[in-house]
Structure formats: C-alpha cells, structure tokens
Amino acid sequence: MDFQLTEDQRDLRAGVRELLEGRYGRQALRGSVDAAEAGGGVVDRGLWRELGEAGFFALRLPEGGPEGGVGLGLAEAVLVFEEAGRVLLPGPLVATHLAAGVVPGAAQGTAVVTAFDLDGPFAAYLGEADAVLGAEAPGEAAGEVPAAGRGGVRGGVPVRSVDPLTPLYRAPEPAGSAGSGALAVALRDEGALLTAALQLGSALRTTELAVRYAKEREQFGQPIGAFQAVKHLCAQMLVRGEVARTAVYAAAVTGDPGEIAGAKLLADEAAVRNARDCLQVHGGMGFTWEADVHLHLKRAWVRAEQWRTAAQAEELLAEELLGQQPVAREAVDREAVDREAGRASA
Secondary structure, three states: OOOOOOHHHHHHHHHHHHHHHHHOOHHHHHHHHHHHHOOOOOOOHHHHHHHHHOOOOOOOOOEOOOOOEOOOOHHHHHHHHHHHHHOOOOOOHHHHHHHOOOOOOOOOOOOOEEEOOOOOOEEEOHHHOOEEEOOOOOOOOOOOOOOOOOOOOOOOEEEOOOOOOOOEEEOOOOOOOOOOOHHHHHHHHHHHHHHHHHHHHHHHHHHHHHHHHHHHOEEOOEEHHHOHHHHHHHHHHHHHHHHHHHHHHHHHHHOOHHHHHHHHHHHHHHHHHHHHHHHHHHHHHHHOOOOOHHHHHHHHHHHOOOOOOHHHHHHHHHHHHHHHHHHHHHHHHHHHHHHHHHHHHO
C-alpha cells in the first residue's frame, strides 16, 4: 500500500495552508484571544463562510450534489484539518464538517454546528452555534437543534474553560451526546480521527516554533540549539510528531476503529507533550501571555477530551486485542497439532 501523498493531495494541503495563513495568521489569532477575554465571540462568521465556499466542510460530500460537495475522502479531510490545527483555528470545525449534508447551511459555512463531544452534558461553542449535531429536542429532527437566532443554542450555561478560544457550556438536559444516538455513534470514529488531525497539526507547529527559537536565541555566545539538552528536546518532539502523523494518515486510509483509536492516543500525546517541550525550549518567554505556545498547550488539553478520550481509546484497543487472542491461540494450537502429526507419521 502506497502512503505517499499524491500531487493533488499536496496541492490541496498547500492551498489550505495559504488560505489559513493569509486569513488567520498570528495577528488574527491574538485578536481572537483579545475578543474572547473581552467577553465576545470567537467564531469568525466571515471566515466560516469563506471556509464553506472553499469546500472545507463539504469536502467529503458527493461532487455535483445539491450541497456543492467536493467528492474527496477521509484522507484529504485529515490533511485539511491538520492545517487548521497548525494555526489554532477556533470553532467547532469537526462537528460542522460532520454535519455537512445533515444540517442545512453546514456545508456552505452559513451555519455553525457543535456537538456534545465531551463526557457529560458539555459542548464547546454552544453559545455561538446554530445547531447541535447528534442531539434531539422535542419537536425537532434528530441531529439538529436550531438556535434562537444568532444568540446560540437555547439553554447552554457557560463554564470555565482552560482554553480562551474554546468556550465550554453545560446543557441542562441534553437528549443526546457524542456517544449516544444512531447518528452520533456512526460519526464518533470520524470525529476522533479529525480531532487527531487537529492535534497533529498543533504538534508539528510547536516543533517548528521550538526549532526556530532554538536557532535564534543565543546564550553563552551561541544559539541554544547547539546545547545537547535542547537538541534532545527538539529531536523528541520531531519523533512524536512523525509517529503521530504516520498513525493518523494510516487510520485515514483504512478507517479501522482500532487504528483510529491508536491515532487519537498518539496525536493527543504528541500535541500535549510537544507543547510542554516547546515551552521548555522557550524558557521564561514561553510562559508569558504574549507567546503563542501556551495557546497550543491549552487547546491540546481540551481536544484530548473531545470525541474520544485516552481512557475510551485504550478501552477500545483492549477490547480488540482481547477479541483477537482466542483466534491467535487457536492458530498456534493448530500449528502444534500439525507438528505433532508430522512427528507421528515420521
């Protein structure tokens, strides 16, 4: 099986990176943080519509369909979400992407759709969302809970979030969650994989930030990157990122639930630990509010709890391994019988 990116896939990734770097660079990121600190919204509706027009949300819908689908697959979606993770683009990207073709306006980016993708009755961006994927409300269609205008979905109570760009809400009595309901169960694996892709993008970006700072910052008359301890940190970051990349890309090709669970585990670890090591490389500067490194760490913490937590992924992998043991043992026993039969005939 060839896991090398095709020319079209490389062009897609380059195009999305150019769009996001031009439309959501560092200045826009810090502007979002300032707006959030001032009590404003963090989802840029104009950018959301631009993403819709570019096919971000309709990427996997049939080409030529009524929703304006692009007709690509999960592998291409992973590349696109990886780029979004690099720039820490805020908003319920995964839920809106999964809602394309289900919730009106999601594919075009005219609707912001969230999901109960955290344990318990919690959802991110509920106050800015137009619908909740995978929930049901009396008198409403499954998978869609219309909001009261642009003020957000009814009934959400804000709770404190570690990430200023991921506002969290508690729903008083949600009828569904990311882990229940036929629609949600079918989408949980895809949601976990796309979230892993976001984590991967963040992990690779913090590696770049650490290496760049290690080349620029000088101590004792030479760049700190010349010191062995810093070299080791950067090398470990690179290894984590590349291992996670391999797992995420492979899971996108196979679509196997076990491989997706493994990819989420590796991507979560890479995003969190790389952000921590990036902070270490930056030293005291990394802990300041003006640096962007802490934003990567806080977002990684939140994403690690979305769609599939580490405990849930480990449980799924354990079930698969335990389910395969009897088959493996049976195969071994059959080989032993064949060997004994061969000896007897000799």
